[in-house]
Amino acid sequence: MKIPANRAAFVPALLLALALVVGSAGAGPAMGSSPNGRPSSGITPGPGSGMAAGGWSWPLNPRPAVMRAFDPPARPWLSGHRGVDLQARFDGAPVTSPAAGTVSFVGIVVDRPVITIDHGTGLRSSFEAVRSDLNPGDAVAEGEVLGWIQPGHCEPGPCVHWGVRRGDEYLNPLAFVTDLRPSVLLPPVDPAPG
Numbered sequence: 001m002k003i004p005a006n007r008a009a010f011v012p013a014l015l016l017a018l019a020l021v022v023g024s025a026g027a028g029p030a031m032g033s034s035p036n037g038r039p040s041s042g043i044t045p046g047p048g049s050g051m052a053a054g055g056w057s058w059p060l061n062p063r064p065a066v067m068r069a070f071d072p073p074a075r076p077w078l079s080g081h082r083g084v085d086l087q088a089r090f091d092g093a094p095v096t097s098p099a100a101g102t103v104s105f106v107g108i109v110v111d112r113p114v115i116t117i118d119h120g121t122g123l124r125s126s127f128e129a130v131r132s133d134l135n136p137g138d139a140v141a142e143g144e145v146l147g148w149i150q151p152g153h154c155e156p157g158p159c160v161h162w163g164v165r166r167g168d169e170y171l172n173p174l175a176f177v178t179d180l181r182p183s184v185l186l187p188p189v190d191p192a193p194g
Contacts, residue, residue: 056098056176057142059127059162060086067159070172082170083126083163091151091158095130096143098162098176099123103138103146112153115146125173128161129153 058064064086073080097117104124105116112129117140119125132147140146149158164173 057096058086058177059095059098059125059146059160060088060093061096062089064088064159066174067154070170070174072170076168083161084173085154085159085161087154088149088158088160091149093149093158093160094145095127095147095149095160097140097146098125098142098173100142101125101140103132103134103136103140106132106134106136113147113150117146122166123171124165126163126165128163130160 066084067087068081068085070084071081073082099117099119101117101119103115104118105114105126107114109128113131114126114128115130115132115134116124116126127146129150129152130147131150134140134146149160151158153159153161162173164171164176
């Protein structure tokens with residue numbers, strides 16, 4: 001790549017090109033507009049919600065450590081980890097909705113309590129092992145308490161399993177609360193001749 005003699009014109013052009021490439025890559029799910037006109041998942045998050053790259057909030061506060069990462073199977077019928085396990089501070093910790101939606105399921109799956117939220121954009125979040133007093137059809141706001149972590153799901157210590165699906169496809173929940181895009185390194189700029 002030949003650098004123009006007039007570096008003052010080159011640097012802004014390079015930065016503009018980089019901004020266009022990064023901006024078109026996207027950081028997360030498609031979002032709508034909130035009542036105040038800014039991009040969001042539907043509702044302005046409450047204080048301490050941890051709003052991040054995809055417009056969603058972390059379901060635990062403070063921001064939790066990831067105990068087990070998303071590891072989807074190569075084929076739908078194979079074993080894998082179709083969500084993430086997030087470390088909670090204590091058993092009984094509140095789990096909050098990462099985005100606005102409607103409760104679509106509350107019940108026991110195998111031997112664990114599960115709650116699922118339909119976010120209305122083809123996306124559904126499920127949380128396990130979470131006991132909830134909510135019912136299917138209940139509307140929830142981003143940051144609203146969905147339920148409380150039940151003991152015994154993770155070792156060592158309490159955690160919540162968070163899964164996100166679009167239709168039958170499992171997605172990495174962390175893509176909705178962190179920027180998972182790789183860092184882009186720019187080539188070195190040769191000093192100006194002269």
